[in-house]
Amino acid sequence: MTQVGSMETGAKAPAEVAKPVMSSQSKTYLASLALLVLVLLAWQFLPPALGVPKFIIPTVTDCLIEMKRMLLQEGLVGHTLSTALYTVLGFAIGSLLGAVIGYLLGMSEFWEKVLSPYILALQIAPKVAFAPLFIMWFGYNAMPKLLVTVLIVFFPVLVNVLQAMRTVDRDLVNLARAYNLSRWGIFMKVEMPSTLPNLMAGLRIASTLAVIGVTVGELVGGNTGLGFLISYGGGQANAAMVFNAIVLLTVIGFLLYTVLVRIEERVLHYLPKAQH
Amino acid sequence: MALEFRSVSKEFTTGTGQNLVAVKDISFRVNEGEFVSVVGPSGCGKSTILSMTAGLYQPTRGEVLVSDEPVSGPNAHVGFMLQKDLLLPWRDIVSNIEFGLEARGVARAERRDRAMAELKRCHLAGFENHFPYQLSGGMRQRAALARTLAIKPEIVLLDEPFSALDAQTKLLLQNSFARTISETGKTTLLITHDLAEAVLMSDRILVLSERPGTVVAEIKVDLPHRDEPLQRRVMPEVSDYAGQIFKHLKLEEKAI
């Protein structure tokens, strides 16, 4: 690492003269990268040095070797793709349902009041605990994990949309009414765009939860997916396998999140950015 | 087009179920092309008057008439503008100005033409593709005026449109609003806290009492240059008029 750093400063010296201070963004990138390298180094060398056996904490190289074995012998690609597919599918269905129902309830004060205690109760209930129930109902197939994911994704989106619909500027709605917009027109041109920032925030939260939903679904039942590999690896005392599955799950969640952030930047371009 | 209130009262039901009389037995008339200001203490029902004229809600008693027709709902002849500019942050300025035309069957190309014309009139040429956050407060208010005028209203309602602006911007904007409004010959009702503003811009001033608001005085402003508040400003009579309104508001009695 230190070598890389010095090489870089050496090679880029002329450029740095033109731009005296390193931009704060590249500074934070470098710091993050340095931290990652540090953690990986500690992971690689600390456990053996402390005499921790590798079925408790496998080193980085152990994990990489196991990763290769999983690729060749356990059908890792298939498991990863299956998990990614159900994560995206569950996320899409759950957030679509959450948004649609959120907007419908947001337009009807009556139904919102009638349903709000139940929504609160369901929001508090630990959704992953439904997984065994779904397996009892639907058997060992893809349905239970999809349902858990849909359920877990649904609420943050619903609640965010509902909250935003309640706080749409009344004066803006009145202006639209004064301009003869229909109920649908007011929704499409005022309410829906006003609530977009909250919807996007809800989707971001939901994307991180989607991975949890799928993982739990796969942990409790079925024989595909990274969640299954976790329980399988756990049963065989293969800690490296569990670690690898966790890393891949994180990558899936991270990719989904990143895509959403990109979309959000596009969609919400009109919000003034804080100037640094 | 003229605007008339006939013995209008408005009651609201508050959250606790009580009745709150916002305005009581208000009658006045604004003639075609006239500029009338309404001043009064905070909470006396000025914005309520504006909302009833815009047709957002009905009076509890009495009648609101626009060109001798009772107002029964939002009305294509009335445009209003508030202290908040109410620009849609996700639309650029020209699309914001078009907003009021979209539900009124104006073809897309004509919408754009009319919006661009209003944009020019309100001195915003060159900013059509900017977003609201890229404009200053005064420019945003001008964009809001452009949007209000784009629907070609016969009656313009202004609810403290300048009160969020700094003193200089306010003067300049009052001047440009006054000129635009007199050029287009709109009937205008301006609600304001600022006594000087009322004198500088109006033909006539209605003074309201504390809630429940009723008209306690009607002052005719007999000064030239209604289209040029900056010129009126230097006239000695202005402070006399302001003093007169001041008396009617009985502010001295309330001072502790």
Ligand SMILES: Nc1ncnc2c1ncn2[C@@H]1O[C@H](COP(=O)(O)OP(=O)(O)OP(=O)(O)O)[C@@H](O)[C@H]1O
């Ligand atoms: N929708 C409403 N529901 C209940 N009460 C209302 C409603 N709108 C206004 N009021 C009440 O009516 C009274 C008059 O309100 P209004 O907004 O017209 O006052 P205003 O003269 O415009 O005040 P300000 O100068 O502070 O803007 C206030 O007491 C207010 O609380």
Ligand SMILES: [Mg+2]
């Ligand atoms: Mg008001």
